Amino acid sequence: xxxxxxxxxxxxxxxxxxxxxxxxxxxxxxLIRAIDALGFEKNNTAIVSxxxxxxxxPGYMDCCTLHTAHGRAAAFATxxxxxxxxxxxxxxxxxxxxxxxxxxxFIHACRRNINxxxxxxxxxxxxxTGGQFSPATPTGAKASTTPYGNPDPxxxxxxxxxxxxxxxxxxxxxxxxxxxxxxxVEAIQHKGFSVVEILDDCPTTYGRRNKYKSVIxxxxxxxxxxxxxxxxxxxxxxxxxxxxxxxxxxxEEKPEYTAEYAKVxxxxxxxxx
Amino acid sequence: xxxxxxxxxxxEKYCKGCHICVEFCPTKVLEMQGFVxxxxxxxxxxxxxxxxxxxxxxxxxVTA
Ligand SMILES: Cc1ncc(C[n+]2csc(CCOP(=O)(O)OP(=O)(O)O)c2C)c(N)n1
Ligand code: SF4
Ligand code: SF4
Ligand code: SF4
Numbered sequence: 473x474x475x476x477x478x479x480x481x482x483x484x485x486x487x488x489x490x491x492x493x494x495x496x497x498x499x500x501x502x503l504i505r506a507i508d509a510l511g512f513e514k515n516n517t518a519i520v521s522x523x524x525x526x527x528x529x530p531g532y533m534d535c536c537t538l539h540t541a542h543g544r545a546a547a548f549a550t551x552x553x554x555x556x557x558x559x560x561x562x563x564x565x566x567x568x569x570x571x572x573x574x575x576x577x578f579i580h581a582c583r584r585n586i587n588x589x590x591x592x593x594x595x596x597x598x599x600x601t602g603g604q605f606s607p608a609t610p611t612g613a614k615a616s617t618t619p620y621g622n623p624d625p626x627x628x629x630x631x632x633x634x635x636x637x638x639x640x641x642x643x644x645x646x647x648x649x650x651x652x653x654x655x656x657v658e659a660i661q662h663k664g665f666s667v668v669e670i671l672d673d674c675p676t677t678y679g680r681r682n683k684y685k686s687v688i689x690x691x692x693x694x695x696x697x698x699x700x701x702x703x704x705x706x707x708x709x710x711x712x713x714x715x716x717x718x719x720x721x722x723x724e725e726k727p728e729y730t731a732e733y734a735k736v737x738x739x740x741x742x743x744x745x
Numbered sequence: 746x747x748x749x750x751x752x753x754x755x756x757e758k759y760c761k762g763c764h765i766c767v768e769f770c771p772t773k774v775l776e777m778q779g780f781v782x783x784x785x786x787x788x789x790x791x792x793x794x795x796x797x798x799x800x801x802x803x804x805x806x807v808t809a
Contacts (some may be wrong), residue, residue: 474754474797474806486759486803493763497801649798688768 480504480514482534489528493687495646495672496526499593500533502644502652502670503564507535509657510560517560520549522574525600525674526566526593543574546581549588557730560660563590567608568598571627575607582636585664586729591656592667594629595674603677614681633667634722640666641722646673647694648718658720663728671698671716751792752808757781759804766796766805 481504490496507517517535521527523542530537536559540548545563553561570578570592581588597615598604605615605622608629612621633641640662642655652670659666673679673690684690701719704712753774762780771793776785782805792809 474808477803481803487761488802490801492761492802493765494801497803498799501798501801501803646801647799649795687763687765691765691769 475505475508477501477504480507480534481532485532488532490525491674491676493673493675493690494525494599495595495670495674496529496593498646498649499526499564499591499652499670499672500529502649503529503562503591503656504533505653506656506660509653510660512560516558518549518552518556518562520545520552520561520563522565522569523600524566524569524598526564526595526672527569529564543569543572544577545569546574546577546588546590549590550581550584550586553586553588553730554733557587557734561588562660563588565590565592566599566606567592567594567596567627567629568604568606571607571629571632572598579632579636582633582638582665582667584729585637585639585726587663587665589656589659589662589666589668590633591659592629592669593672594669595672595678596626597674597678599674599677603674603681613678616677616681629669630667630717630721633669637665637726638667638722639664639724639726640720641669642667642720643669643671643716643718645671645694645698645718647691648698651718655720662723664726665729750787751790752806753784753787753790753796754806754808755782755784756804756806759802760800761802761804763801765799765801769799770796 514535519530520538521530522545549563596608604617607627609622630643644651644655659668675687698718699715760781767775772789774790797805797807
């Protein structure tokens with residue numbers, strides 16, 4: 473049987489608003505397959521986003537959803553998780569939302585190691601507002617705000633997450649669709665703050681300005697630059713030039729925030745007696 | 746023995762004509778007919794599901 477995506481989509485919400493070839497739809501399908509594989513109850517699953525094209529995702533999902541303020545997904549998700557630690561809480565959003573205006577919320581959620589999964593759709597640009605550069609825009613790339621080429625070096629979002637203390641970090645691409653749900657499942661099963669960065673494409677505001685002939689060329693690039701971590705172990709630094717690692721990049725066990733906070737509550741109760 | 750062919754359903758009102766399914770089908774089963782994808786050579790389908798997985802628009806359903 474073909475996979476039944478409709479079971480998880482709010483009736484009447486398709487077609488979605490994303491442009492032809494935008495990878496956000498591929499990521500949403502991966503997330504749906506992951507939720508299905510985990511057997512999650514829709515009423516016990518919260519999907520939280522900020523603002524942007526990527527952040528439109530929760531609007532389509534027939535789960536508990538929050539579409540919040542720009543950059544604030546991690547803050548709202550933290551609130552949900554603290555109030556209902558038994559709930560499955562998943563953040564979704566773009567590179568702009570998560571690492572520019574929301575960068576602070578993102579790094580502190582990583583540091584706290586709260587049991588939330590954050591899926592970041594990195595299309596290297598602010599798609600929704602017409603293609604301003606983001607902290608993930610490559611050096612030299614053109615954006616509406618860098619018409620002569622971006623002078624800034626970009627964030628490596630996965631590395632940023634690891635540095636800030638996230639205890640599970642993985643990376644996939646919109647081209648490698650089969651892998652997306654598997655990475656999300658593993659991230660959600662991990663106890664702690666998990667980040668899944670999906671290298672994505674925005675043909676409309678990034679592709680056109682940067683002389684990609686079509687979305688196919690963008691997809692082929694994702695196909696070519698991705699190197700699975702295992703394969704990379706056998707490659708020389710020369711061979712790895714211009715490539716990005718995909719798969720599970722980092723994993724460690726550390727105390728989880730809601731469990732630690734429950735202990736604080738117990739200690740406070742003891743002190744009050 | 747006759748091989749069992751899959752059914753490939755393309756929901757035309759969802760398809761945005763991005764070409765992704767056509768381009769990356771390993772056996773060239775699909776083609777563009779105007780602005781939407783269509784099945785050209787069902788016989789060649791190896792049921793790899795890549796078109797269904799990669800369609801950003803929920804527009805292809807492959808039933809093996
Ligand atoms: C406080 C605030 N500042 C600015 C905006 C304008 N704004 C809306 S979406 C967006 C960027 C979204 O980019 P990204 O998160 O990368 O997602 P994409 O659209 O590329 O999927 C900006 C700057 C806003 N909505 N609110
Ligand atoms: S503008 Fe870019 S990110 Fe937004 S829907 Fe279109 S392709 Fe996707
Ligand atoms: S299932 Fe695979 S072989 Fe069949 S049409 Fe889709 S991509 Fe092509
Ligand atoms: S991938 Fe989907 S939206 Fe794109 S052409 Fe094929 S059926 Fe249409």
